[in-house]
Amino acid sequence: MQSCSRVLLLTCFSVLLIAPLMLPGCSPTPSSPRAIGQPPARAPSFVAWKSETVLEASHGDALRGLLLAKRCDHCHGSEGFSANANIPNLAGMERLAFWKEMEDFASGKRNSEVMSSIAAPLTRQDSADLAAYYSMLPTAADPLDRQAFPQAATPAAQSASAGRLIVLGDVGRGIPPCQACHGPVGFKTGAPSLAAQNADYVLRQLRDFASGARANDINMPMRSIAGLLTEEERQALAGYYGSGLGRLPASAVLPK
Amino acid sequence: MSGEAIGARRARARTAVLQMLIVLLIVGTPLAMTRFYEFDSPLWRALMGHRRVDPETLHLQGEFVENNLGTAREADGSYTLRMIAQQYMFVPHCVRIPAGVPVHLRLTSADGAHALTIVGLDFLLKAAPTSVTQATLRIAHAGVFPMPCAEFCGPGHLAMNARLEVVPAERFQNLQPTDRVNCAVP
Structure with a gap:
């Protein structure tokens, strides 16, 4: 009886260990990338989120x-x-x-x-x-203070196009929704909240990312996205965040 | 306590352990078979021949630094295409490869699990942090293919969609060993 259970036990373990190796898709990945010909690394930022x-x-x-x-x-x-x-x-x-x-x-x-x-x-x-x-600090500004935020609201058509990009992104071009990383839906490590950001500043950053003048985004998500956006879309997004709509769920401005 | 009672208790304990093991086997085997690429332990890496790729420092060292991404030409005439999957983009988001030539696609993830598929081809390559997954592509005809993510990775998953441009081999630019090519905008 005892030896029987020991055999069973061993079988269980060995099957668990070996099963994945038997699969056709699991052959070991060649793991030595040759360093020959690799250009010297250009680090976008020295920060690593360890x-x-x-x-x-x-x-x-x-x-x-x-x-x-x-x-x-x-x-x-x-x-x-x-x-x-x-x-x-x-x-x-x-x-x-x-x-x-x-x-x-x-x-x-x-x-x-x-x-x-x-x-x-x-x-x-x-x-x-x-x-x-x-x-x-609260993202609601003291109305008695001197401040640029929030700026005047953008035309409805413009904020609707920005709202679409913020909620859904653009699947065809591969532009992910802004709110998935910049809130309020999701946050990616190191991504700033845009709930109370000035329009001119956002626009300048988007243009700089697109032109490569700013290149400190780790693994280049923002350079890619800003480059895929058209200038009108960059302005619409900047105006949207600058007018304080970023604090609301973006679906509020989408046409019904 | 009599010897008989102790024996009975041992037998019960043995049955319990055995049952637990059977449950572990039933639950664990499919998990191990489908999620094997997410395991990260020194023993596993030694077994699989994987080298650990640190997802937090991809941009600082190793083969996935940003100016090594894209298509590179190897000495034997084949090509290597390196990409990073991250929430919610493949980087570079537009890649270009020659038609009819083997291209080794090497993929890793900077955060969670992703999967790269090529619409129109029977192709799926999973991406997981800490490991590199590799597959060889040989696409006979020139064309443009969308490459969406096929593993739900978060609220931006649906828009995670890269673009693959396959150009005729004779029109593909002649690459020097240090050249990396992609068709991303910036």
């Missing part, structure tokens, strides 16, 4: 961030809403996205005359603290 990096970037001290943020007030507003639509709002910015951009400014992977010199002396901890602070 679990320790995610921990580091998302566990800042918001109080220390508040003190550090005093020097950002002049351009980005005391509540994270800038007075100039060309300058991004930082209120409610995703922590990881904020942290990554600061690292990229500091390492020169994202070019900005102003931000490179500001970000360069900051430590990784400083960026994490600032990220913690700005991510806590």
Whole structure:
């Protein structure tokens, strides 16, 4: 009896182990890609979302961030809403996205005359603290403050075309829906929320991604998408987010 | 306790273990057969001859850095096409290969499970983080094929759709060893 069960046990294990190897589709993949002829790597960003990096970037001290943020007030507003639509709002910015951009400014992977010199002396901890602070600010702006957000609403036809791209994307061209990564439906690690972002800033980023002037997106999703969009679509999307519609479910603007 | 009672208890325990194993076998075998490419353990990799590809650092090192993606020409006249699957794009999102020539498609994923299919051909290649999947394509006729994702990967899955351009071999550009070609926009 005992030996019988032992045999059974062994059979179970060996079948479990061997079964996948017997399948035709499971032959071992040749695993040695030759390094010959490989061009030298061009890294879009030195940030890699390993679990320790995610921990580091998302566990800042918001109080220390508040003190550090005093020097950002002049351009980005005391509540994270800038007075100039060309300058991004930082209120409610995703922590990881904020942290990554600061690292990229500091390492020169994202070019900005102003931000490179500001970000360069900051430590990784400083960026994490600032990220913690700005991510806590509400995305509803104080109406008494001087701010560019929200901008005037775009024409209905334009916001409907933007809404379609945001909810559904474009299957034929392979443009994924914006809300799958930039919220409110889904967030991808390191993707910023666009709930309260200025139109001019969004438009400039889309154009820069399309032209390659900005190239710090890891595995190039944004360069690909911005390049697939037409100029009208870029303007429609920027206007849509700039007018504050990004906070609502995008289906609200779709024609019935 | 009498020896008989202990013996009976042992027998019951043995039956219980055996039953658990049978359940494990029934549940585990189909899982192992369909999801084998998602397993990631040193033993498994040694068995399968896989080398671990770190999904978080694809853009920093290895064969999937962004300027090594696309079609490359090998010394033996075949081609290698490297692509990354990620939420919710294949990168490069438009690829170009010559017709009638073997093209080794090497695919990995930067996040979850994806599957690359070619509409009009009987082709599906799964992509999983930490491993490289490979298949050889030999498409006889020139044409343009959509390449949608066939593994539900999230809210953007439906729009995850790349484009494959197969051009006649004589019209395919002559590639130097360091050249990588694709038809993506930027």
